[in-house]
Every structure is written in structure tokens, then in C-alpha cells.
Amino acid sequence: MRDTGRSTLAWVGLAARLVTGGVWIVAGGLKITEPAASINAVRAYQLLPSSLAEVVGIALPAVELVVGLALVVGVFTRGAAVLSALLFVAFIVGIASVWARGIEIDCGCFGGGGTKAGAASAYPWEIARDAALLAASLLVASLRRTSLALDSLLFARGSEERASATEGAVS
Amino acid sequence: MSSNSKASARAQKAAEMRAAQKKAEARRRILTIGGVALAMVLIVGGAIAVSLWQQDKDQAKLEEAVSAASDYGVAIGPEDAPHDVVIYEDFLCPFCGQLENATRDDLARLAADGKVRVEYRPFDLLSQSFGDYPIRATNAFALVLEKSGPEVAKKFHDLLFENQPSEQDPDAATDDDLVQLAVEAGATESEVRAGIESLSHKSWVDEATAEASDAGVEGTPTILLDGKVFQDGRTVEELAGNLVSELE
Numbered sequence: 001m002r003d004t005g006r007s008t009l010a011w012v013g014l015a016a017r018l019v020t021g022g023v024w025i026v027a028g029g030l031k032i033t034e035p036a037a038s039i040n041a042v043r044a045y046q047l048l049p050s051s052l053a054e055v056v057g058i059a060l061p062a063v064e065l066v067v068g069l070a071l072v073v074g075v076f077t078r079g080a081a082v083l084s085a086l087l088f089v090a091f092i093v094g095i096a097s098v099w100a101r102g103i104e105i106d107c108g109c110f111g112g113g114g115t116k117a118g119a120a121s122a123y124p125w126e127i128a129r130d131a132a133l134l135a136a137s138l139l140v141a142s143l144r145r146t147s148l149a150l151d152s153l154l155f156a157r158g159s160e161e162r163a164s165a166t167e168g169a170v171s
Numbered sequence: 172m173s174s175n176s177k178a179s180a181r182a183q184k185a186a187e188m189r190a191a192q193k194k195a196e197a198r199r200r201i202l203t204i205g206g207v208a209l210a211m212v213l214i215v216g217g218a219i220a221v222s223l224w225q226q227d228k229d230q231a232k233l234e235e236a237v238s239a240a241s242d243y244g245v246a247i248g249p250e251d252a253p254h255d256v257v258i259y260e261d262f263l264c265p266f267c268g269q270l271e272n273a274t275r276d277d278l279a280r281l282a283a284d285g286k287v288r289v290e291y292r293p294f295d296l297l298s299q300s301f302g303d304y305p306i307r308a309t310n311a312f313a314l315v316l317e318k319s320g321p322e323v324a325k326k327f328h329d330l331l332f333e334n335q336p337s338e339q340d341p342d343a344a345t346d347d348d349l350v351q352l353a354v355e356a357g358a359t360e361s362e363v364r365a366g367i368e369s370l371s372h373k374s375w376v377d378e379a380t381a382e383a384s385d386a387g388v389e390g391t392p393t394i395l396l397d398g399k400v401f402q403d404g405r406t407v408e409e410l411a412g413n414l415v416s417e418l419e
Binding site for chain 2: 028036155
């Protein structure tokens with residue numbers, strides 16, 4: 001009974017991994033070849049000094065891509081999920097902050113970015129989406145293991161058990 | 172006794188095997204972690220390299236386009252001034268309006284002192300999202316430039332930004348308003364009214380827009396200081412302040 005519960009959770013975890021990871025891969029991938037737009041998008045939040053906005057605009061898409069790949073493949077799953085959750089918290093704070101300051105920008109979540117009239121109407125939905133993805137990331141981070149993760153192959157927990165089994169055979 | 176020592180030898184052997192196995196296991200684990208981490212670093216590095224390469228390419232393209240003289244704009248200051256500023260702008264873009272407010276007087280003064288040549292290159296960036304005001308205003312600018320010359324055109328350009336409509340309601344600025352501002356700048360009403368109403372210089376607007384787009388200008392205002400994109404500032408006010416202090 002407990003085992004079925006655990007394995008259901010492991011499959012839910014897989015689904016959460018694929019959705020969140022997929023979103024990251026798309027979000028990062030679209031921005032990597034558009035660095036100018038990406039830097040512009042970061043700058044539009046008017047939170048970071050110019051030179052830092054440039055670094056973030058270049059580095060963030062790369063990080064998004066790797067977090068996405070790690071989640072989809074299931075390698076360093078919990079670490080990637082924690083990083084993913086932190087990024088979503090940062091984005092929610094960012095969007096909430098432009099909203100509060102009355103700045104209307106395209107969130108630049110999937111490329112694009114910069115000022116956009118009437119953008120404020122999209123903020124609630126953008127925050128809701130990021131909150132849902134944050135929840136999915138936290139779920140993955142909370143699970144010891146999820147289905148079809150490369151981690152299970154690479155760091156097979158069986159090895160210690162195998163060792164004690166061999167020992168049993170020898171003695 | 173002998174069976175005892177045999178047993179202890181066996182146990183010792185088993186312990187050794189177990190230790191060796193554990194060691195091999197630990198080594199494998201470290202190698203795996205290292206390998207995966209290395210792969211991640213390589214992907215991040217590769218992605219950053221692609222972005223930087225693209226950025227260089229974009230920048231080179233923009234700089235090349237800017238160094239070429241443009242027929243689609245108006246300049247102030249001597250051609251042999253030590254600094255050279257090009258500003259791509261859309262008459263409707265609110266940041267352009269803010270930048271104009273924050274820099275107009277200083278740039279005009281610096282240009283008059285011979286310290287900088289400033290070239291304003293208006294084009295239509297926003298008509299797709301906000302209606303035809305950018306086209307109407309840029310058309311009027313082109314017409315005034317042709318009929319009344321660069322000095323009146325510059326003044327008209329300033330007036331357009333001072334009386335900029337909002338993106339929410341760009342049609343608040345009617346063709347009549349454009350005519351009135353053109354006349355205020357020094358144009359003759361009979362020379363410009365018909366052209367403003369019929370968009371006589373629409374092709375100028377299209378060509379200016381194509382030129383900006385070919386140059387890779389993706390947003391406004393795009394400022395180039397001595398051929399390099401200038402974006403040193405968190406807000407438009409900071410950007411304006413930094414630009415002016417670079418030129419002083």
C-alpha cells in the first residue's frame with residue numbers, strides 16, 4: 001500500500017520534472033541566440049545596474065537551459081529542482097516588483113522583453129504560472145526519487161545492498 | 172583452533188573485499204558526479220559562448236550600419252566634432268520621450284560648443300502595436316525636413332516629443348496637431364498640410380525603418396556613442412546623465 005503510494009508519487013514527480021524542465025529548455029533556448037533582446041529584457045525590470053543586467057542577460061538563459069536538461073533527464077534531480085524553485089521565486093519577485101512600481105513590460109520569459117503597453121494585465125497570469133511551476137519544482141525537490149531518472153542509474157542505491165549480499169554469500 | 176583461524180582468515184578476507192569494493196564504489200561515484208558536473212559546465216559555457224558570439228555579430232553589424240551616413244535623419248553639431256552620437260528613436264516611444272526631455276538641452280549645448288555631433292534617426296518601430304501615429308509623425312518629419320530644411324526639422328522633432336501622445340491613445344494627436352506643430356517649428360502650412368494628410372513621405376518612413384532594421388536596431392531609443400552601443404544606466408534618467416557626462 002505504502003509502496004503504491006510512493007510509486008505514484010514517483011510518476012507524478014516525473015511529470016513535474018518533464019513539464020518544468022521542458023519550460024526551462026524552451027525559455028533558455030529561445031534566448032541564447034538573442035542576447036541583445038535578453039539583456040534588454042533584464043534591463044526593462046529596472047532592478048539591476050547596467051553591467052550586471054548584461055551579465056544576467058547572457059548567463060541566465062544558459063543556466064535555464066542546463067536546469068531544464070537536468071530536470072528532463074533526471075540528473076542531479078534534487079539540486080536542479082531546488083535551483084529551479086529559486087529561479088521561479090526570483091521571477092515572481094521580479095514581476096511583482098514591476099507590477100508594484102507601475103512599469104509595463106513584456107516579462108521576457110520566453111524571449112522578447114522590453115516595454116509594452118497594457119502588459120500589466122498579463123502579470124497576474126504570469127505570476128500564477130510561475131507559482132505553479134514553483135510548486136512543481138518544490139515537489140520534485142522533496143522526493144527522494146522520481147521515475148525514469150538518470151540519477152537512479154548513475155547512483156544506484158543497490159550497490160551497498162549488493163555488497164552486503166555478497167558478504168552474506170562469502171560468510 | 173585451526174577451524175577458528177580459518178574462520179577468522181575468511182572473515183578478514185571478506186572485510187578486505189568489502190573495503191576494496193567500497194573504495195571502488197566511492198571512486199566510481201566521484202567520477203560520475205565529476206563527469207555530470209563537467210558536462211553541465213560545458214553546456215553552460217557553450218551556451219554563453221553562443222550568446223557572446225551572437226552579441227559580437229549583432230554589435231559589429233550595428234556599428235557598420237551606423238558608421239555609414241544615413242539620409243534618414245537630422246544632425247546637429249559640426250561633422251568633425253570629437254564625439255559622435257546617433258540616436259534611433261520612434262516618435263511614440265515613451266522612453267524616447269523621456270530621453271529627449273533629459274538630454275535635449277545638454278546635447279544642443281554640447282553640439283553648439285562643437286563637442287559632439289548628434290544625429291537623430293527617427294523610424295517606425297511601434298505602428299504594428301499602437302496604430303499609425305509613428306508613421307504619421309515620421310512622415311510629417313520627413314516632409315518638413317524636405318520643405319523647410321534641417322533646422323526647422325530638428326525643432327519640429329523636439330516639438331513632437333514635447334507633445335508626445337501616450338501609447339494608450341496615440342490618435343489623440345491628430346493630423347491637425349501635426350500641422351500646427353510643424354508651423355510652430357517654422358514650416359509653411361500650405362507646404363506641409365496636404366503631405367501630412369496624405370502621408371506623402373510614407374516611402375521615406377519605410378526606407379528609414381528598413382535601414383534601422385537592417386542595422387539590427389531592435390528597440391528604441393538605441394543610442395550609439397562613437398559607434399558603440401551606449402546603454403550605461405539602469406533608468407532612462409541615469410542613461411541620459413551618463414551620456415551627457417561622457418561628452419562634457
